[in-house]
Amino acid sequence: MSGIVTELWPYIVLILVGYLPNEVWRMLGVAVSHGVDENSELLIWVRAVATAVLAGVVAQLVVDAPGALALVPLSVRLAALAIGFLTFLVIKRSVFAGVMGGQAAMLIGGYLSGVSLMVP
Amino acid sequence: MLPQSPAPPEGAVLSPGAAVLAGMRASSRSVFCYTLFATFVGFGALCHDLGFSIYWATLSTALIFAGPAQVISVTMLGAGAPLLSVAFAVALSGIRLLPMTVSLLPMLRTPQTRTRDLVLFAHFIAVSIWIETLRFAPHVPRENRISFCTGIGIGMTTSSVLGTIAGFVLAAQLPPLLSAAVLMLTPLSFLTSTARNSILLSDRTAFVLGLTLAPLLAWMKVDFSLLIAALTAGTLGYGAHWLRRVLQ
Structure with missing residues (x-):
């Protein structure tokens, strides 16, 4: 019995501290949205907050970069984000063009600042 | 070139099953289907490097389906x-799903x-689904929307699970610069697609303020910086929208 628990423990942890604390917001959203009119002023505010959360996540991922992205200097990461956004604006507000423009800047800048293209 | 996702066919009401399939097809034409794949390559590689199993990594994507969490x-x-601290951090990162769902x-x-049906669809709510649902749903007959958007969710999850597996398997073979590029996909695609979807003055104001306030508050070591930044930026954005309407 304890052998099974030990083997399944990582999965139990995944459900308890990964799945449930995240899913609770989706389910709460289902409950709260009941009776909210899609054209209400409340939703305009809620949508603005959700948009701001997204913008905040973008900023945090770039400023406080995870893993290998931290090897690339902050100036290059910020420049890549700006160049991606400019490419998006210039090329018909295309998300794909924006992502490609930003990635090109990021790869060139990262390479020039010495981030390895070799497998460690 | 990836095709820019066209709007789905308008008009005719489909059966629920056909609407789910149409949603899955629509997801395959979304730029997120590909950025999610690549993003989860990064996650799969991370799981591998941290010593988790491929099953754990795959289950995490299928169950949680929220990159930050x-x-x-x-x-x-x-x-x-x-x-407990992991659960708390995950819960904090997931708050954004509440306003999206609502x-x-x-x-x-x-x-x-x-x-x-609402609960099933709600499971798939994530940034990418939120953005694509806002874009696609108005072109789909209301009776089909929930099935169609669930189809988008199934398509995006499939792509993410495949990415996770690919990343786990490839982990040891990715050079640092490419790993960095994989991690940069999320901010770039979030930034541009949110900008594309921000039509209202309230959204645009909230977007610009959120982009600046969040790192500022994090730098000042304010607790719950993302949450406070988003509430402030969103409320000021709504204020801008309200002010303009009052002035007109």
Whole structure:
């Protein structure tokens, strides 16, 4: 019995501290949205907050970069984000063009600042 | 070149099953199908490097399907953080799903929509689904919206699970610069697609303020910086929208 628990423990942890604390917001959203009119002023505010959360996540991922992205200097990461956004604006507000423009800047800048293209 | 996702066919009401399939097809034409794949390559590689199994990594994507929560949980668990603090950090990162869910469901449901269909769709709510649902749903007959958007969710999850597996398998073979590029995909695609979807003055104001306030508050070491930044930026954005209407 304890052998099974030990083997399944990582999965139990995944459900308890990964799945449930995240899913609770989706389910709460289902409950709260009941009776909210899609054209209400409340939703305009809620949508603005959700948009701001997204913008905040973008900023945090770039400023406080995870893993290998931290090897690339902050100036290059910020420049890549700006160049991606400019490419998006210039090329018909295309998300794909924006992502490609930003990635090109990021790869060139990262390479020039010495981030390895070799497998460690 | 990836095709820019065209709007789905308008007009005819489909059966629920056909609407799910149409949603899955629409997801395959979304730029997110590809950026999610690549993003989860990064997550799969991270799981591998932190010593988790491929089953654990895959289950994490299928069950959680929220990039930030997954990266936070695997990183903290890998570092041996206390379980309660992991749960707390994941819960904080997931708050963003609440306003997204609240803002999506009213445009998808009809008086006849069953709660379990809403619950099933709600499981798929993530940044990418939020953005694509806002874009696609207005072109889909209301009766089909919940099935169609569930199809988008299934398509995006499939792509993410495949990415996770690919990343796990490829982990040892990715050079640092490419790993960095994989991690840069999320901010770039979030930034541009949110900008594309921000039509209202309230959204645009909130977007610009959120982009600046969040790192500023984090730098000032304010607790719950993302949450406070988002509430402030969103409320000021709504204020701008309200002010303009009053002045007109």
